[in-house]
Amino acid sequence: MSAPAPGRMTADEFIAWAMQQPEGEHYELVAGEVVSMAPERVAHGRTKFRIVRRLAEAIEAAHLDCEVLGDGMTVQVDGDTIYEPDALVRCGPPLDDNAIRVFDPVIVVEVVSPSSRARDAGGKLEDYFRMPSVRHYLIVKTENRAVIHHERDATGAITTRTIRDGPIRLDPPGIELAGFFPPAR
Numbered sequence: 001m002s003a004p005a006p007g008r009m010t011a012d013e014f015i016a017w018a019m020q021q022p023e024g025e026h027y028e029l030v031a032g033e034v035v036s037m038a039p040e041r042v043a044h045g046r047t048k049f050r051i052v053r054r055l056a057e058a059i060e061a062a063h064l065d066c067e068v069l070g071d072g073m074t075v076q077v078d079g080d081t082i083y084e085p086d087a088l089v090r091c092g093p094p095l096d097d098n099a100i101r102v103f104d105p106v107i108v109v110e111v112v113s114p115s116s117r118a119r120d121a122g123g124k125l126e127d128y129f130r131m132p133s134v135r136h137y138l139i140v141k142t143e144n145r146a147v148i149h150h151e152r153d154a155t156g157a158i159t160t161r162t163i164r165d166g167p168i169r170l171d172p173p174g175i176e177l178a179g180f181f182p183p184a185r
Helices: 011-018 042-061 117-121 123-128
Strands: 027-030 033-036 066-070 074-078 081-083 087-091 105-111 136-141 146-152 158-163 168-170 175-177
Touching (some): 011 027, 042 087, 042 175, 081 123, 105 123
Antiparallel strands (some): 027 081, 066 087, 074 081
């Protein structure tokens, strides 16, 4: 059984506390406050798996010095905000095998769930783009099979588009993705 979350925490305190929680429980730290993450639906899990696989295939095909990290890795935005996206891509030398936090993602992906909808499109959007490394933030909506692609260009301008069909070009790092969603049932 998990211990109740203490009051406000720093990122370091949160990581120490979260590492003591039972396997399978997930939390995020938002402006110093612990937020519990709800269990996932099957559609969420399937979509997450496909996204990680598609990202890994695209990076491998392009021979990029990047790595895809799936569910469970934390992205530290600042000293009191840590998120656990569904997938991310970072480029450069591989992280140490014992790393827990990522400070330099290029691509961040969140698959929308009923409990996270407002946070994914609101606070997380703003927070992820506070990180200089983030160039793409993808919000994946399983219920209507859409991807909301927020992209920061070299000048810092952020554009948003909705993709329902066809590939998505993510440059940098220089990949193209398609096939996010499992076949319709």
